[in-house]
Amino acid sequence: KQEVTQIPAALSVPEGENLVLNCSFTDSAIYNLQWFRQDPGKGLTSLLLIQSSQREQTSGRLNASLDKSSGRSTLYIAASQPGDSATYLCAVSLNDMRFGAGTRLTVKP
Amino acid sequence: DTAVSQTPKYLVTQMGNDKSIKCEQNLGHDTMYWYKQDSKKFLKIMFSYNNKELIINETVPNRFSPKSPDKAHLNLHINSLELGDSAVYFCASSQDLAGRTDTQYFGPGTRLTVL
Numbered sequence: 001k002q003e004v005t006q007i008p009a010a011l012s013v014p015e016g017e018n019l020v021l022n023c024s025f026t027d028s029a030i031y032n033l034q035w036f037r038q039d040p041g042k043g044l045t046s047l048l049l050i051q052s053s054q055r056e057q058t059s060g061r062l063n064a065s066l067d068k069s070s071g072r073s074t075l076y077i078a079a080s081q082p083g084d085s086a087t088y089l090c091a092v093s094l095n096d097m098r099f100g101a102g103t104r105l106t107v108k109p
Numbered sequence: 110d111t112a113v114s115q116t117p118k119y120l121v122t123q124m125g126n127d128k129s130i131k132c133e134q135n136l137g138h139d140t141m142y143w144y145k146q147d148s149k150k151f152l153k154i155m156f157s158y159n160n161k162e163l164i165i166n167e168t169v170p171n172r173f174s175p176k177s178p179d180k181a182h183l184n185l186h187i188n189s190l191e192l193g194d195s196a197v198y199f200c201a202s203s204q205d206l207a208g209r210t211d212t213q214y215f216g217p218g219t220r221l222t223v224l
């Protein structure tokens with residue numbers, strides 16, 4: 001059974017820092033991996049979708065990488081801003097979508 | 110325009126009651142989903158519907174029943190509510206089955222509290 005783990009559970013950084021969020025999954029047989037952002041009391045917003053054949057995706061200050069063979073993905077956020085404060089979830093898809101518990105990011109001004 | 114909408118946003122009810130949560134998507138997607146986010150923030154899939162057919166049914170109690178009157182709607186009916194049903198329920202949609210190639214788009218969530 002697919003299990004998705006995210007480390008760290010919480011992260012607090014000063015504004016301007018570059019940071020990396022980690023996601024690992026136990027079954028490498030996936031179609032894709034997605035990173036989502038969840039703001040308190042709100043739904044999920046998809047940030048990046050990486051297909052199983054891809055190694056990385058970039059959007060603005062965000063870069064996500066995927067190493068399917070080792071069951072790992074990272075989300076790199078450059079020049080963090082207070083507005084980046086949210087919970088970041090990764091999810092892998094095969095027959096359904098499995099989510100990690102998320103990393104709660106706080107960027108301090 | 111709201112892509113995926115859910116109503117109500119908050120639902121507080123007594124144990125034993127029957128309630129429904131509605132979901133609508135205006136993206137023209139073929140597949141819709143219901144997820145439950147528990148107190149530990151894990152999101153777990155409950156159901157997905159593709160072209161009005163149930164294609165995934167995780168081991169949820171049969172008190173939960175999804176109903177899809179058309180491709181744009183997937184409502185969640187819950188009978189005989191229990192305390193453990195308290196959670197945030199998210200609706201989502203995607204063009205493809207289980208989001209194989211496409212992003213899933215999520216609604217804002219419905220926070221259900223059972224007293």
